[in-house]
């Protein structure tokens with residue numbers, strides 16, 4: 777699948793087939809994620825691959841509307857390491873969070889290109905999830921990413937365009953909205 781097609785096909789997926797995801801495919805997707813850009817090339821991302829029923833069940837109970845995580849063959853927990861070199865960007869946000877966000881977008885596109893579905897989940901019980909994975913101070917959960925082969929939509933299901941048009945989001949020289 778070429779990049780443009782992956783851009784167009786990426787959609788949050790919350791309904792997965794039982795079919796397992798081969799380990800090489802998981803590695804391919806995470807190789808895409810780790811190729812992202814980051815401030816000073818710090819690469820503050822880390823990824824925990826969750827496949828055991830026990831951990832998926834525990835995690836699903838800590839995520840808002842997360843019951844479907846139990847049926848997702850894999851769940852990747854994307855972490856950010858704040859460290860000492862994370863810088864304030866634009867005076868309002870920390871670079872390690874932006875870096876991990878860039879890697880998650882790569883993850884989504886790489887998964888799509890492999891025929892997999894995923895979704896970026898961000899509503900979870902932060903303290904309990906950190907405890908579940910034994911995260912040390914300064915390591916944050918940025919995204920919880922189920923990964924698997926999507927259950928196909930029934931034939932004839934309309935595909936929503938789902939995105940604003942270019943003319944709605946682009947301007948020249950000045951903020952005109």
Ligand SMILES: Cc1cc2nc3c(=O)[nH]c(=O)nc-3n(C[C@H](O)[C@H](O)[C@H](O)COP(=O)(O)O)c2cc1C
Nearest residue numbers: 786787788789790840841895896897898899900938
């Ligand atoms: C930072 C971020 C956080 C998100 N958090 C959640 C979430 O907690 N639960 C969820 O179901 N989807 C979540 N999403 C997925 C979006 O809701 C979804 O991608 C968006 O509505 C567009 O839908 P589509 O990807 O199917 O086109 C999140 C996406 C982003 C970028």
